[in-house]
Amino acid sequence: MLFHVTMDVNLPPALDPEGLTEILDREKAYCQDLQVKGKWVHLWRVVGQYANVSIFDVDSPDELHEILWNLPLFSFMTVKVMPLCPHPSAL
Amino acid sequence: MLFHVTMDVNLPPALDPEGLTEILDREKAYCQDLQVKGKWVHLWRVVGQYANVSIFDVDSPDELHEILWNLPLFSFMTVKVMPLCPHPSAL
Amino acid sequence: MLFHVTMDVNLPPALDPEGLTEILDREKAYCQDLQVKGKWVHLWRVVGQYANVSIFDVDSPDELHEILWNLPLFSFMTVKVMPLCPHPSAL
Amino acid sequence: MLFHVTMDVNLPPALDPEGLTEILDREKAYCQDLQVKGKWVHLWRVVGQYANVSIFDVDSPDELHEILWNLPLFSFMTVKVMPLCPHPSAL
Amino acid sequence: MLFHVTMDVNLPPALDPEGLTEILDREKAYCQDLQVKGKWVHLWRVVGQYANVSIFDVDSPDELHEILWNLPLFSFMTVKVMPLCPHPSAL
Amino acid sequence: MLFHVTMDVNLPPALDPEGLTEILDREKAYCQDLQVKGKWVHLWRVVGQYANVSIFDVDSPDELHEILWNLPLFSFMTVKVMPLCPHPSAL
Amino acid sequence: MLFHVTMDVNLPPALDPEGLTEILDREKAYCQDLQVKGKWVHLWRVVGQYANVSIFDVDSPDELHEILWNLPLFSFMTVKVMPLCPHPSAL
Amino acid sequence: MLFHVTMDVNLPPALDPEGLTEILDREKAYCQDLQVKGKWVHLWRVVGQYANVSIFDVDSPDELHEILWNLPLFSFMTVKVMPLCPHPSAL
Amino acid sequence: MLFHVTMDVNLPPALDPEGLTEILDREKAYCQDLQVKGKWVHLWRVVGQYANVSIFDVDSPDELHEILWNLPLFSFMTVKVMPLCPHPSAL
Amino acid sequence: MLFHVTMDVNLPPALDPEGLTEILDREKAYCQDLQVKGKWVHLWRVVGQYANVSIFDVDSPDELHEILWNLPLFSFMTVKVMPLCPHPSAL
Numbered sequence: 021m022l023f024h025v026t027m028d029v030n031l032p033p034a035l036d037p038e039g040l041t042e043i044l045d046r047e048k049a050y051c052q053d054l055q056v057k058g059k060w061v062h063l064w065r066v067v068g069q070y071a072n073v074s075i076f077d078v079d080s081p082d083e084l085h086e087i088l089w090n091l092p093l094f095s096f097m098t099v100k101v102m103p104l105c106p107h108p109s110a111l
Numbered sequence: 112m113l114f115h116v117t118m119d120v121n122l123p124p125a126l127d128p129e130g131l132t133e134i135l136d137r138e139k140a141y142c143q144d145l146q147v148k149g150k151w152v153h154l155w156r157v158v159g160q161y162a163n164v165s166i167f168d169v170d171s172p173d174e175l176h177e178i179l180w181n182l183p184l185f186s187f188m189t190v191k192v193m194p195l196c197p198h199p200s201a202l
Numbered sequence: 203m204l205f206h207v208t209m210d211v212n213l214p215p216a217l218d219p220e221g222l223t224e225i226l227d228r229e230k231a232y233c234q235d236l237q238v239k240g241k242w243v244h245l246w247r248v249v250g251q252y253a254n255v256s257i258f259d260v261d262s263p264d265e266l267h268e269i270l271w272n273l274p275l276f277s278f279m280t281v282k283v284m285p286l287c288p289h290p291s292a293l
Numbered sequence: 294m295l296f297h298v299t300m301d302v303n304l305p306p307a308l309d310p311e312g313l314t315e316i317l318d319r320e321k322a323y324c325q326d327l328q329v330k331g332k333w334v335h336l337w338r339v340v341g342q343y344a345n346v347s348i349f350d351v352d353s354p355d356e357l358h359e360i361l362w363n364l365p366l367f368s369f370m371t372v373k374v375m376p377l378c379p380h381p382s383a384l
Numbered sequence: 385m386l387f388h389v390t391m392d393v394n395l396p397p398a399l400d401p402e403g404l405t406e407i408l409d410r411e412k413a414y415c416q417d418l419q420v421k422g423k424w425v426h427l428w429r430v431v432g433q434y435a436n437v438s439i440f441d442v443d444s445p446d447e448l449h450e451i452l453w454n455l456p457l458f459s460f461m462t463v464k465v466m467p468l469c470p471h472p473s474a475l
Numbered sequence: 476m477l478f479h480v481t482m483d484v485n486l487p488p489a490l491d492p493e494g495l496t497e498i499l500d501r502e503k504a505y506c507q508d509l510q511v512k513g514k515w516v517h518l519w520r521v522v523g524q525y526a527n528v529s530i531f532d533v534d535s536p537d538e539l540h541e542i543l544w545n546l547p548l549f550s551f552m553t554v555k556v557m558p559l560c561p562h563p564s565a566l
Numbered sequence: 567m568l569f570h571v572t573m574d575v576n577l578p579p580a581l582d583p584e585g586l587t588e589i590l591d592r593e594k595a596y597c598q599d600l601q602v603k604g605k606w607v608h609l610w611r612v613v614g615q616y617a618n619v620s621i622f623d624v625d626s627p628d629e630l631h632e633i634l635w636n637l638p639l640f641s642f643m644t645v646k647v648m649p650l651c652p653h654p655s656a657l
Numbered sequence: 658m659l660f661h662v663t664m665d666v667n668l669p670p671a672l673d674p675e676g677l678t679e680i681l682d683r684e685k686a687y688c689q690d691l692q693v694k695g696k697w698v699h700l701w702r703v704v705g706q707y708a709n710v711s712i713f714d715v716d717s718p719d720e721l722h723e724i725l726w727n728l729p730l731f732s733f734m735t736v737k738v739m740p741l742c743p744h745p746s747a748l
Numbered sequence: 749m750l751f752h753v754t755m756d757v758n759l760p761p762a763l764d765p766e767g768l769t770e771i772l773d774r775e776k777a778y779c780q781d782l783q784v785k786g787k788w789v790h791l792w793r794v795v796g797q798y799a800n801v802s803i804f805d806v807d808s809p810d811e812l813h814e815i816l817w818n819l820p821l822f823s824f825m826t827v828k829v830m831p832l833c834p835h836p837s838a839l
Numbered sequence: 840m841l842f843h844v845t846m847d848v849n850l851p852p853a854l855d856p857e858g859l860t861e862i863l864d865r866e867k868a869y870c871q872d873l874q875v876k877g878k879w880v881h882l883w884r885v886v887g888q889y890a891n892v893s894i895f896d897v898d899s900p901d902e903l904h905e906i907l908w909n910l911p912l913f914s915f916m917t918v919k920v921m922p923l924c925p926h927p928s929a930l
Contacts, residue, residue, distance in 0.1 A: 021263050022155065023285070024164055025341065031914070032306050033851050051200045062153075062166075064113065064195040067900045068844065068907040068920040072198055073115055075153075081203050081285040081340045088341040095304070101341040103158040103205070103263040103285055109142045110154040112900050114922070116705065122277070123670050124214050158263045159207065159270040159283040172704045172840050172922040179705040186668070192705040194842070194900040194922055204337065206346055213459070215396045233382045244335075244348075246295065246377040249445045250389065250452040250465040254380055255297055257335075285340040291324045292336040294445050296467070298523065305488050354385050354467040354522045361523040368486070374523040376387070376445040376467055386519065388528055395641070397578050415564045426517075426530075428477065428559040431627045432571065432634040432647040436562055437479055439517075468519040471527055473506045476627050478649070480796065487761050536567050536649040536795045543796040550759070556796040558569070558627040558649055568792065570801055577732070579669050597837045608790075608803075610750065610832040613718045614662065614725040614738040618835055619752055621790075650792040653800055655779045658809050659883065660831070661892055688928045699881075699894075701841065701923040709926055710843055712881075718749050718831040740751070740809040740831055741883040744891055746870045753887065760852050809886045816887040823850070829887040 021077070022061075022104040023084050027097045028071040046092040054087060075104075112168070113152075113195040114175050118188045119162040137183040145178060166195075203259070204243075204286040205266050209279045210253040228274040236269060257286075294350070295334075295377040296357050300370045301344040319365040327360060348377075385441070386425075386468040387448050391461045392435040410456040418451060439468075476532070477516075477559040478539050482552045483526040501547040509542060530559075567623070568607075568650040569630050573643045574617040592638040600633060621650075658714070659698075659741040660721050664734045665708040683729040691724060712741075749805070750789075750832040751812050755825045756799040774820040782815060803832075840896070841880075841923040842903050846916045847890040865911040873906060894923075 031040065054060035062075035078084045081103075088099055122131065145151035153166035169175045172194075179190055213222065236242035244257035260266045263285075270281055304313065327333035335348035351357045354376075361372055395404065418424040426439035442448045445467075452463055486495065509515035517530035533539045536558075543554055577586065600606035608621035624630045627649075634645055668677065691697035699712035715721045718740075725736055759768065782788035790803035806812045809831075816827055850859065873879035881894035897903045900922075907918055 023263075023340075024155070024157075033853070033914075034306070048200045052202055055202045063198045063201040064115070065198040065904060066115075067194040067196050067842075067904045068918040070914075073193070073195065080287075081205075082287040084285070085287045085338060085340045095306075095343075099341045101285060102164070103266070103283060104155040104164065105158050105262075105264040105267045107154045107156040107163055109139045111143055111146045114704075114900075124216070124277075125670070156267060158205075158267045159281045161277075171924075172842075173924040175922070176702060176704045176924045186670075186707075190705045192922060194903070194920060196899075196901040196904045206337070206339075215398070215459075230382045234384055237384045245380045245383040246297070247380040247449060248297075249376040249378050249387075249449045250463045252459075255375070255377065284346070286337040286346065287340050289336045289338040289345055291321045293325055293328045296445075296522075307488070353469075354387075355469040357467070358469045358520060358522045368488075368525075372523045374467060376448070376465060378444075378446040378449045388519070388521075397580070397641075412564045416566055419566045427562045427565040428479070429562040429631060430479075431558040431560050431569075431631045432645045434641075437557070437559065466528070467522040468528065469522050471518045471520040473503045474518040475507055475510045478627075478795075489761070535651075537651040539649070540651045540793060540795045550761075554796045556649060558630070558647060560626075560628040560631045570792070570794075579671070579732075594837045598839055601839045609835045609838040610752070611722060611835040612752075613660075613722045613831040613833050614736040616732075619830070619832065648801070649795040650801065651795050653791045653793040655776045656791040657780055657783045661883070661885075685928045689930055692930045700926045700929040701843070702926040703843075704922040704924050710921070710923065717833075719833040721831070722833045738831060739892070740812070740829060740886040741892065742808075742810040742813045742886050744882045744884040746867045747882040748871055748874045751886075762852070813884060813886045823852075823889075827887045 021079075023076045023078065023081075024102040024104050025074045025076055025084075025088070026066075026071065026100045027074065027091075027093075028069070028099075029093055029097055030070075031096050043092045050090070050092060059083075059087060112170075114167045114169065114172075115193040115195050116165045116167055116175075116179070117157075117162065117191045118165065118182075118184075119160070119190075120184055120188055121161070122187050134183045141181070141183060150174075150178060203261075205258045205260065205263075206284040206286050207256045207258055207266075207270070208248075208253065208282045209256065209273075209275075210251070210281075211275055211279055212252070213278055225274045232272070232274060241265075241269060294352075296349045296351065296354075297375040297377050298347045298349055298357075298361070299339075299344065299373045300347065300364075300366075301342070301372075302366055302370055303343070304369050316365045323363070323365060332356075332360060385443075387440045387442065387445075388466040388468050389438045389440055389448075389452070390430075390435065390464045391438065391455075391457075392433070392463075393457055393461055394434070395460055407456045414454070414456060423447075423451060476534075478531045478533065478536075479557040479559050480529045480531055480539075480543070481521075481526065481555045482529065482546075482548075483524070483554075484548055484552055485525070486551050498547045505545070505547060514538075514542060567625075569622045569624065569627075570648040570650050571620045571622055571630075571634065572612075572617065572646045573620065573637075573639075574615070574645075575639055575643055576616070577642050589638050596636070596638060605629075605633060658716075660713045660715065660718075661739040661741050662711045662713055662721075662725070663703075663708065663737045664711065664728075664730075665706070665736075666730055666734055667707070668733055680729045687727070687729060696720075696724060749807070751804045751806065751809075752830040752832050753802045753804055753812075753816070754794075754799065754828045755802065755819075755821075756797070756827075757821055757825055758798070759824050771820045778818070778820060787811075787815060840898075842895045842897065842900075843921040843923050844893045844895055844903075844907070845885075845890065845919045846893065846910075846912075847888070847918075848912055848916055849889070850915050862911045869909070869911060878902075878906060 051060060059076060059078055060074060061077045064073045066073060076084055088094065142151060150167060150169055151165060152168045155164045157164060167175055233242060241258060241260055242256060243259045246255045248255060258266055270276065324333060332349060332351055333347060334350045337346045339346060349357055415424060423440060423442055424438060425441045428437045430437060440448055506515060514531060514533055515529060516532045519528045521528060531539055543549065597606060605622060605624055606620060607623045610619045612619060622630055688697060696713060696715055697711060698714045701710045703710060713721055779788060787804060787806055788802060789805045792801045794801060804812055870879060878895060878897055879893060880896045883892045885892060895903055907913065
């Protein structure tokens with residue numbers, strides 16, 4: 021089942037640069053692993069924002085929550101989740 | 112170039128049923144033609160809403176405006192447009 | 203899977219009383235049928251509002267959309283959907 | 294009487310990890326005690342959020358306030374309270 | 385138990401004057417009866433608004449909902465309800 | 476003349492406990508003195524919030540401002556003021 | 567005592583032109599009478615809006631409500647009222 | 658002096674097509690005349706919206722108000738005005 | 749030309765008292781100098797707020813920006829600017 | 840293609856003055872270089888705000904994102920992006 025997720029990142033100014041690099045590396049690896057597994061099926065950057073629009077294809081809402089909750093940047097993100105379903109005009 | 116578009120439909124109560132059917136038929140044909148042409152690349156229904164989330168792949172912002180402005184339901188829609196670009200973590 | 207749904211009803215003033223009664227009767231029958239089937243598992247009135255808070259237990263987001271879209275009062279409602287999952291502190 | 298409560302948690306970045314663990318342990322024990330007592334009758338996690346939706350069954354608004362005010366995480370939460378009553382279509 | 389209620393009235397322009405007078409008379413009688421009964425314990429007009437702030441003292445949230453739902457102007461009102469409890473500094 | 480005032484308290488996490496206790500003691504004494512003087516005529520806690528709803532009976536808007544501005548917690552509060560007047564249906 | 571009032575006018579499209587002219591004439595006369603009496607002490611148009619910003623000098627909140635409630639355009643206005651007091655830096 | 662103006666058009670569904678065409682023709686002529694006169698110095702369509710972003714170069718706020726107030730579509734528009742000034746980094 | 753300006757002050761908790769006193773003294777002197785010069789023509793405190801409503805009479809939007817930008821408290825303020833013009837009903 | 844961009848700057852109070860000056864110098868040089876290259880075609884200060892309104896003329900949304908993301912002040916800005924297209928009434 022598909023979910024539309026937006027993630028807005030807001031890093032606190034006091035983060036030390038090394039710690040930040042480490043988090044960003046883990047975030048990237050985590051994200052790409054989910055892409056390879058076919059869970060994170062679309063990922064776009066929003067122009068001019070530290071934000072993305074994503075489409076997830078998961079087996080359950082619980083699985084989606086596990087994925088999002090464990091994002092290395094989760095505590096610095098504002099996340100919005102919207103369940104999707106097939107559109108009657110979609111080919 | 113990719114654009115993220117949401118369309119919320121709000122039909123006025125006074126629309127006559129025949130006129131509405133005709134508009135909806137034209138909307139569907141118009142929408143499917145753009146899918147065939149590769150312009151309207153994703154189309155999802157938002158669960159519980161008379162609304163969709165769409166991704167368009169167009170040659171210019173002008174082309175996107177022409178497409179949206181000519182939607183048969185355009186005057187009954189609230190449309191939001193967000194330009195997208197590649198995400199550095201996307202595979 | 204569980205979804206939290208709020209429905210705010212806003213009837214247009216021009217509805218004729220008979221038509222309204224007929225819609226409300228269908229709404230009630232539709233709603234109670236889904237309760238019997240175990241799909242609409244909680245239904246509360248919000249104090250002072252023509253609105254309810256509901257919990258649905260469905261097999262998929264698509265099934266939830268079908269249920270909501272076919273509510274007799276759907277075109278007079280503002281609907282909000284929020285996917286739920288188990289809370290780690292819930293017994 | 295029933296109340297619908299949402300709690301959004303926003304932990305300050307400067308919390309020390311040990312102190313946080315201690316608070317979270319107390320929060321869990323406090324919450325589960327109220328579930329056992331039949332006061333906190335439903336508790337769900339909102340997918341993708343550090344937030345919950347809860348239903349409380351209390352003897353008075355004062356009792357609800359006492360419960361919420363004494364949540365170990367109260368000072369880090371945004372809490373919304375909505376009184377509920379039986380819905381005429383509920384079975 | 386006490387509830388804080390605000391009521392904003394928005395009359396549709398198409399109401400016929402006689403029907404409106406009849407509704408307003410019923411509203412006034414209904415409101416004053418509840419004051420006499422000690423249910424509607426405070427009622428103030430908000431300066432410059434067709435709106436009031438009220439305090440209700442009722443036996444249950446259900447009773448409050450019954451009172452508000454049966455206001456003759458209910459369908460023309462935006463109602464907000466907030467449960468109150470004693471303040472620790474109140475004498 | 477009557478004013479409806481809401482006060483939402485948001486204490487900064489860095490306040491030292493002793494300083495806080497001292498401020499809260501002064502706040503309580505200040506508040507109770509104004510109740511004794513008949514200026515702060517109603518004071519309720521909002522259920523689930525570090526907030527109150529109050530009714531002030533003052534001689535002028537200036538007097539109200541003096542009272543609010545000198546609240547020991549003023550700099551940690553979001554204050555909203557709404558002038559009231561008699562309601563034509565109030566007994 | 568001084569109050570800051572904003573009035574946004576939103577005329578319903580169905581108003582007949584003659585009735586509108588009559589209302590606007592009464593509005594202007596009513597407004598100018600209050601200026602002559604020293605009650606409506608400032609009146610400015612907001613650039614690009616069918617709206618004004620006004621300062622009233624009245625004897626009580628009740629008097630202000632009477633004035634605003636009886637504006638011929640009152641039922642077509644969104645009115646906001648803000649009590650003012652002397653600023654310590656004002657000469 | 659420069660002003661940034663956005664205009665969102667919302668045509669009522671009941672407008673007759675001939676009357677609408679006549680208004681739109683007058684709007685276009687009015688707008689182009691102001692461009693020729695150097696008052697309406699930039700005019701862009703917002704993609705996907707019946708809305709524009711404009712820059713006006715006028716002699717006074719009063720002149721801007723006269724221009725906007727007399728737009729043939731003014732009563733169907735939501736207009737926002739923002740005064741501009743030179744940016745210290747602009748060449 | 750006239751501009752309506754609101755200024756909401758939000759002092760960071762970490763400001764040292766001496767530094768604050770010095771800024772507030774400069775703010776007052778700056779403000780009173782502009783009143784003497786006839787630029788800052790009205791200044792009112794909003795009841796219950798650390799905020800003011802002001803009317804400026806300046807020669808250009810640029811002059812207004814210079815004045816506001818150089819307010820000693822500018823970096824702690826939320827400022828809103830609204831251009832005004834004569835109202836047709838103003839005497 | 841043209842994009843309308845607004846940038847609101849909110850500097851954290853803890854920035855050291857030297858570091859700030861260095862960032863502001865880089866911001867100015869970066870911005871002027873893009874003006875010389877014809878990418879940043881308009882830049883206005885919003886009166887009374889630490890904010891600007893800008894028009895960019897870029898080859899793609901990706902290029903716009905690169906430009907904005909690399910602004911020296913980017914992490915202190917709230918940025919809004921709106922794609923533009925020719926207006927049918929523009930000369």
